[in-house]
Amino acid sequence: MGSKRHRSKTEATLLHTVYSLPGRITLSFALLLPLCVAFNLDVDTPSVYSGPEGSYFGYSVDFYMTNTPGSESIIVGAPKANTSQPYIREGGSVFYCPWNHGQAQCKNVEFDRQGDLNVTLNDTETQAEFKSHQWFGATVRAHSDSVLACAPLYSWRTKQDTPESDVTGSCYLSVNNFTKFVEYAPCRTEFHGAKGQGYCQGGFSADFTKDGKVVLGGPGSYFWQGQVISAVKEEIIKAYYPGFFLTSVMGQIQTKQKKEIKFDDTYMGYSVAVGEQFHGTFILERPFWKKENKLMAATDINNDGLMDLLVGAPMFMVRDSDGRLEELGRVYVYLQTGPLELVPQLPHLTGTQTFGRFGSSIAPLGDLNQDGFNDVAIGSPFGGKDEQGLVFIYNGYTKGLREKPSQVLAGQWASNAPPAPPASFGFTLRGGKDLDQNGYPDLIVGAFGVDKAVLYRSRPIVNASATLSVYPTMINPEEKMCTISSGNQTMHVSCVNLSFCLSADGKHLPENLVFNVEVQLDRLKQKQKGVVRRALFLDTQQANLQRNLKVPNNAKFCHETKIYLRDEKEFRDKLSSIYIALNFSLHPQAAADKHGLRPILNYQTTELIEQKAQILLDCGEDNICVPDLKLSVHGDRKEVHMGDDNSLTLTFNARNDGGGAYEAELYVVLPPEADYSGILRPGSNLTQLTCSYETENQTRYLSCDLGNPMKSGTNLWAGLRFTVPRLKDTRKVVQFDMQIRRYVSPFHSSACVETMCMFIFFLILILIKVKHVFWCWILQVVTHVEWNKPDSQYDVPLWIIILAILVGLLLLALLIYVLYKLGFFKRTPYGTAMEKAQLKPQAASEA
Numbered sequence: 080m081g082s083k084r085h086r087s088k089t090e091a092t093l094l095h096t097v098y099s100l101p102g103r104i105t106l107s108f109a110l111l112l113p114l115c116v117a118f119n120l121d122v123d124t125p126s127v128y129s130g131p132e133g134s135y136f137g138y139s140v141d142f143y144m145t146n147t148p149g150s151e152s153i154i155v156g157a158p159k160a161n162t163s164q165p166y167i168r169e170g171g172s173v174f175y176c177p178w179n180h181g182q183a184q185c186k187n188v189e190f191d192r193q194g195d196l197n198v199t200l201n202d203t204e205t206q207a208e209f210k211s212h213q214w215f216g217a218t219v220r221a222h223s224d225s226v227l228a229c230a231p232l233y234s235w236r237t238k239q240d241t242p243e244s245d246v247t248g249s250c251y252l253s254v255n256n257f258t259k260f261v262e263y264a265p266c267r268t269e270f271h272g273a274k275g276q277g278y279c280q281g282g283f284s285a286d287f288t289k290d291g292k293v294v295l296g297g298p299g300s301y302f303w304q305g306q307v308i309s310a311v312k313e314e315i316i317k318a319y320y321p322g323f324f325l326t327s328v329m330g331q332i333q334t335k336q337k338k339e340i341k342f343d344d345t346y347m348g349y350s351v352a353v354g355e356q357f358h359g360t361f362i363l364e365r366p367f368w369k370k371e372n373k374l375m376a377a378t379d380i381n382n383d384g385l386m387d388l389l390v391g392a393p394m395f396m397v398r399d400s401d402g403r404l405e406e407l408g409r410v411y412v413y414l415q416t417g418p419l420e421l422v423p424q425l426p427h428l429t430g431t432q433t434f435g436r437f438g439s440s441i442a443p444l445g446d447l448n449q450d451g452f453n454d455v456a457i458g459s460p461f462g463g464k465d466e467q468g469l470v471f472i473y474n475g476y477t478k479g480l481r482e483k484p485s486q487v488l489a490g491q492w493a494s495n496a497p498p499a500p501p502a503s504f505g506f507t508l509r510g511g512k513d514l515d516q517n518g519y520p521d522l523i524v525g526a527f528g529v530d531k532a533v534l535y536r537s538r539p540i541v542n543a544s545a546t547l548s549v550y551p552t553m554i555n556p557e558e559k560m561c562t563i564s565s566g567n568q569t570m571h572v573s574c575v576n577l578s579f580c581l582s583a584d585g586k587h588l589p590e591n592l593v594f595n596v597e598v599q600l601d602r603l604k605q606k607q608k609g610v611v612r613r614a615l616f617l618d619t620q621q622a623n624l625q626r627n628l629k630v631p632n633n634a635k636f637c638h639e640t641k642i643y644l645r646d647e648k649e650f651r652d653k654l655s656s657i658y659i660a661l662n663f664s665l666h667p668q669a670a671a672d673k674h675g676l677r678p679i680l681n682y683q684t685t686e687l688i689e690q691k692a693q694i695l696l697d698c699g700e701d702n703i704c705v706p707d708l709k710l711s712v713h714g715d716r717k718e719v720h721m722g723d724d725n726s727l728t729l730t731f732n733a734r735n736d737g738g739g740a741y742e743a744e745l746y747v748v749l750p751p752e753a754d755y756s757g758i759l760r761p762g763s764n765l766t767q768l769t770c771s772y773e774t775e776n777q778t779r780y781l782s783c784d785l786g787n788p789m790k791s792g793t794n795l796w797a798g799l800r801f802t803v804p805r806l807k808d809t810r811k812v813v814q815f816d817m818q819i820r821r822y823v824s825p826f827h828s829s830a831c832v833e834t835m836c837m838f839i840f841f842l843i844l845i846l847i848k849v850k851h852v853f854w855c856w857i858l859q860v861v862t863h864v865e866w867n868k869p870d871s872q873y874d875v876p877l878w879i880i881i882l883a884i885l886v887g888l889l890l891l892a893l894l895i896y897v898l899y900k901l902g903f904f905k906r907t908p909y910g911t912a913m914e915k916a917q918l919k920p921q922a923a924s925e926a
Contacts, residue, residue, distance in 0.1 A: 118486040118682045119448060119538045120472065120522060124675065126534040127491070128153070128176045128185055134160035136174065137525035137532040138217055142512035143175065145224040145256060151514050152177045153523055154226055155185065155532045156216030162187070164210065165194040171215030173228045175257070178514055178534070190215070190228055190251040190260050196322070198236075207324070209234040209244055218250075222287035225312060226253040229282025229295070233264070235324065237271040245277035248297065250285065252315055261319035265308045265333070266297050268325060276300045281308065284351045284374075296348025301336040305347030308333040350374040354386030378443035378453045380475035385415040387479070389455060391438030397429065408437030410457055412480055424479035428457065435462030435469070442508035444472070445520035448485070448681065449540055449586055452476050456522055458505030463489055468504025470524055485682055492529045503528035513537075515674045518587040539678040541592060543583040543630075547661045547688045550576050553702070554614075554644050554657075555695040561617055561643055574617055574643040575692060579661050581628060582635040588678055591629050593666040598624040600642055602660040602689075604652075613650050614657050614692070617641040627666060644694065651787055654704070654741050654822045656691040697739035697788050706789070707737030710745075710819050719813075725803035728759055732796050733819060739788035740821045747781040748816035752805045755781055759798025766795040785819070 130136020139156035153176045160172040176185040191210075198207040215230035229250035236244050249264040266279030278299035286294045291312050298305040310331040318328040334347065354377035375390045395409035408430035413421035430437025440458035447454040452475035462469035467490030473480045490504030507525035514521045519537035526533065554573050561574035583592050599605065600622045601612035612622040618640060630636045647653070665680045672678075680686070698704035712731040719725040733745065745768075749755060761767045770783040786793060803813060898904065 118472065119519065119540050119679050120486055120488065120535040121538050121676055122488065122535070125491075126178065126536075128155060128174075128532045128534070130155065130157050130174060130185060130530045130532075131160050132530055134158075134172070134530055135527040136160070136530040137507065138527040139219045139507050140509045140523040140525045140532050141219050141221045141226075142509060142514060142521075142523065143221045143226065144512060144514070147256075150177075150256075151516075153514075153532065153534060154188075154219050154221055155525070156219040156228065157530070158214035158217040158230075159212075160187075160216070163189065164192060167194055168211040170210045170213055171217065171230060173216045173219055173226070176532070188226075188253070188257055190253060191262070205236065207236050209236075213249075215251075218282050218285045220285050220287055222291050224254065224256045225287075225291065226257070227251075227263075227285055227287070227293060228253070229285055231280040231283040235267055237269075237277070245271050245279075246299065247276060247279050248281035248283065250282045250295065252293070252312065254312065254316065259316070261316050263293065263295075263310075263315050263319070263328075264324075264326075265295065265310070265328065265331060266300065273302055276306075278303070279306070284348060286351050286353045288353050294351050294353060296351045298346040298349040300348075302343040304337060304342045304345055305349065306334040306336075307348045307351060352377040352388070354378075354388075374439075374441060376441040376443050376455070378455065380412075380453050380455065381414060381477055381479055382452050382475070385417075387415050388413040388421055389441050391441050391457070393436040393439040395429070395438070405433050407431065407433060408435060408439070408459065410438045410441065414479055426482065428473070428480065428482070430459060430462070432459065432462045435459040435466075437462065437471075439506060440508045442510040442522065444510035444522060445512075447472065447510075447520055447537060448474060449519065450474070450476075454485075455480060456508050456510055458508050458524075460503040460506040461501050462505075466501040467492055468502055468506070468526060470505040470508065470522075488524065488535065490526060491533070492526065492531070501528050502526045502531075504531075504533075515676075517672055517674065517676065536674070536676060538676045539585055539587050539672065540681050541583050541585045541588060541665055541678045542681050543581065543592075543594070543663070543665075543684055545579060545581045545661055545663055545685075545688050547579045547598075547659065547690050548577070549642075549659060549690050549692050550578075552690075552692050553695050554692055556644060556647055557695075561641060563617065563620060563643065570646075572617075572643040572646075574641045576639065577642050577659065578637060578639040579688075580635055580637040581630050581663060583630045584633045585678065587672065588632045589670040589672075591631055591670075592678070593669055594628050594630060594663050595666055596624075596626045596628050596661065596663045599660045599662075600657065602658045603655075610652075611645065611650050613645050613652070613694075614642050614659075615645065617643050642692075647787075651742050652822070653694045653696065653787065656693055659690050659692065661688040662686060696741070697790055699738060704738040704741065704788075706735050706740035706743075706791070706821070708740055708743070708789075708819050708821070709734045709736065710817070712817060719803050719806065721806045721808065723804070725806070726756070727753070727801045727803055728798050729801065729815065729817075730759070730765075730796065730798040731817065732794070733785055733789075734795075735789050735791060735793045737791060739790050740786075741788045743785040743787065743789035743819060743821040745781075745783040745785055746818040746820050747783075747799065749779045749781065749801070750813050750815060752807070752813050753801045753803045753815070755779075756800040756802055759800055761797075764796050766797045768797045770799075789821070 134157035136155055136157040138158050141154050143152045143154045144150070155174045155176055157174060158171040159169045161168065162170050162172050164170055173188050173190060174185040175188050177183040195206050195208040195210055197204050199205070210233065213230040213233040216228055217231055218229040220227045227250055229248065231248040232246055233249040234244040234246050247264060247266040249262060249267065252261050252263050253259065264281065266276040266281035268276050271277040276297065279297035280299045281295050281297040283298050284296035288294060293310055293312060293315065295308045297308065300306045308331065310328045314329045314331070318326045320326060352375045375388060377386045377388055379385060380387050390411040390413070392411065393408040394406055396404040396406050399405050410428040412424040412427065414424050416422050437459040438457060439460050442456045444454040444456055446452065454472060454474045457471045457473065459469045459471065469490070470488040471484040472486040474485050490502045492502045492504070504526040505524055506527060508522065510522040511520050513519060514534065515536050517539060519539065521537055522535045524533045524535065554575055556573050559571035559573050561572050562569050563572055579598065581594060581596065600614040600616070604610050604612045615622055616624055628636055663686055665678065669677050693702065696702050696704055710731060710733050712729055715728040715730070719727070731745070755772050758768050758770060759765060768783045770781055772781050781799070785795070
């Protein structure tokens, strides 16, 4: 047991180190912009208070609000400040800072003007107190006109003969607006040393109860079991006698030492939080080395009438994806379901930045956004890009705290020199009080690393809602009940009514609120380049309406107008809905309150409202088109020749046996061998087409309008002329792709329709492919339907071969017979007669 408790004294040095942060280094600081768009804590004009350099001004803060009008102010602790106390070095101080938009100078409050007290021991004058580096002002708390300020590292030399000092801690209580000061050191007793209250460090934490009782935490008592001490202010004042070290306060209560060694090093009193629904003071008793009890706070976050508990663990670690531990920090939320019955809210709030120390401070804010649930601020003093510190604002709701912060405050100062200590913005927080009396609680943030304290005031919140309606929602292009003027002409147009209403309410708002309102017609078309918007406002003939509307607080303002449909010839899309959007925002120059704060729109407000209108279609009562399209095609020739222009006419028939087909067009892809010549001149049964010939990505295509809509029962014939001048012997197929394209209603898909193809088997094969393409759900669906006979070798029939041979023989016989009749075979050849003449005797010839 002795070894155990000897080790505990070593841990007292660790506890001392919590306060003994590194010495200050001279820095240059840069002003930073707020981290994110704020909700209702005003980040544009915060009140910034500064203290002596290197004093750790801002280490502790609190509101100081008495019943005297105009006395609203804050108090700030500076535990390393030098004071007028003789021979005391860095004894610490507390500053009183009147609220005047941050322009007023902070004043040092002299709680203790005396130096160290000397006593006579064994006829020798001996120093009995050690106030240098006592960290007076490390803890400050205010209640009405009373202020409690503590020096947890205050030491005194006990009345023993051994020259040792005990770090008992000491506090001073100010009452009646700093007109009376009394010392309160409940741990300065005869129970000295580690086994008693010698290392109590009373005032390490402190608070006031609702009725003004003082609560102190002393985590070092009884081998660091720790303890909590409470007394009534009036009794503390009565028990105070200047110059007396040991005093007894009537009615003081405190926790006692537990005999079991297992309770050593539990640091009870490291943090105290007061909650009335707890029926007293709730005390954290978990050991500090578990990193789960840096501090705690109590507030009713789910509005069930029971105080809930938040516990900060700024050195909480989690394992990353590689299995390595990362220090992120965590805040545990416990919801009270019954008297001291705490249930954890899952998931817990965990920091996101390594070594940011998320959870180093927790401050109940009260109902910051006036939604009926209390909110909480959580500090991460080393968070942010440059470790300037962050403060996260979390809103309460029926199930506890929301997982995402509604606002993040960033420190205004970042170090330019890497060795410099951080600003520690957010190391201490204090909220829940309405300093400027505008009905909304405010927040104080300490940044002791730069000797600053920042006051953020809450802006009044505007709860606004809007409605938008279009009636009727179906626009009939055939019913033109409104007129517009275009030059000297008056045109009748189809129109419908449009109205919108805007209502606003909130606490402590101006009599009238100004909103920026914008209404956009056919909003989706605005994003499409070169596409006209199909609906316009009747009075302005524009697609947008922008107004600054003045809405009375707690009232509603409505506006009515008409919109009309453009002429059908000006646009093609008749199927898709016409989306109408209303967007509103609070005017940036809205009237400010008497302290210069402008109201802000509730961040949960739905600022974009949408409605839609539909164009009445030729599709029946349900306005859903299910066309039944058919396409057939044939050519005017059956052969083409290489080297010729090969003019070719394709005549097609397009029919619709179902509902109307909108934006229907014939789409023809030309083969490389062919050129487009033109449209076949309409005759008695041919329709005049409007076609466009274009090239895209080396693909030439022809697009011909078939009607918008191509109405039910349409049966049209038309012809297209081409030439095929670039035939090649390497290719035996010239292919024309022909499709019918249209937009399909998103409510139904279409079945494929029957198609046909035409083939010409001659010197060069021309293949005409007929396709039907449907656009369903704004996605292209291409259905290729093609009938082709399989390629094969055609042999000559045997009977043709036999007949050809017989015919040949017959012709040969006939030729021989004719020659015989003509005597061709009876005449004597010329060479034979000459040979016979030469064979006669010479004598005979001479005779």
